[in-house]
Amino acid sequence: MKARDAISYNIPTGKELPRRCVSSETHLLEVLPLLLDAPERRLTVREGKETLGIVDEQSLLEGLGRLLPARDDSSIIVMECRPEDFSASVIARAVEDADAHLVDMMSSPTADGKISVTLRIRLTDPSAAIRSLERYGYDVVDTGGRAMANEAVAEERLNALQVYLNV
Numbered sequence: 001m002k003a004r005d006a007i008s009y010n011i012p013t014g015k016e017l018p019r020r021c022v023s024s025e026t027h028l029l030e031v032l033p034l035l036l037d038a039p040e041r042r043l044t045v046r047e048g049k050e051t052l053g054i055v056d057e058q059s060l061l062e063g064l065g066r067l068l069p070a071r072d073d074s075s076i077i078v079m080e081c082r083p084e085d086f087s088a089s090v091i092a093r094a095v096e097d098a099d100a101h102l103v104d105m106m107s108s109p110t111a112d113g114k115i116s117v118t119l120r121i122r123l124t125d126p127s128a129a130i131r132s133l134e135r136y137g138y139d140v141v142d143t144g145g146r147a148m149a150n151e152a153v154a155e156e157r158l159n160a161l162q163v164y165l166n167v
Contacts, residue, residue, distance in 0.1 A: 001063055001067045002024060002026060002028065003025070003027075003031050005028070008056050008059035011051070018040050018044045019040075020043050021043060022034060022044070022046070024045050024052055025047075031043065035055060035057065041057050042054050068104060068120075073122055073123075074103055074121060075121055075126035075129075075143065075144065076120055076142075077121060077143050078116060079117050079133055079138045080139045080141055083113070091105065091133070095132065095133070098128035098132040099123075100122060101123075102121055103120040103121060104118075104119070105117060105118070105119050105120075117138075127157055127161065
């Protein structure tokens with residue numbers, strides 16, 4: 001999705017447009033940090049010299065919501081690795097080895113120099129994918145999703161995993 005897909009059409013009449021601008025072709029993931037740095041928390045969206053509208057926090061949030069729609073058939077896994085161990089293809093292979101499908105992957109640096117990777121996989125119980133990622137040497141730090149909503153079930157699964165791994 002591009003900036004043009006998240007425009008708030010409430011262009012203020014008689015008010016100044018935000019000074020900071022983005023192209024209508026700027027991807028929403030690139031718009032987000034620019035918006036957070038903008039003093040007014042608004043950006044003017046232009047196509048060439050034509051002003052198309054404004055992206056503000058609300059319109060960007062709505063656009064990101066369309067970009068990452070909710071799924072009932074998936075789980076979230078957050079893992080960490082060293083930068084030299086990060087490989088999207090290896091991570092995807094580890095997920096697929098658990099008969100799951102990788103839906104989304106986002107990465108960001110951590111304060112201690114590692115890379116945090118958030119995965120959304122199409123598998124309601126992420127246990128098999130977690131075991132596979134750990135076999136590949138990745139450190140799983142958090143999980144979520146419908147199957148993990150009940151904390152008692154999550155704790156039971158973690159205990160079973162620890163027994164399985166002889167921890």
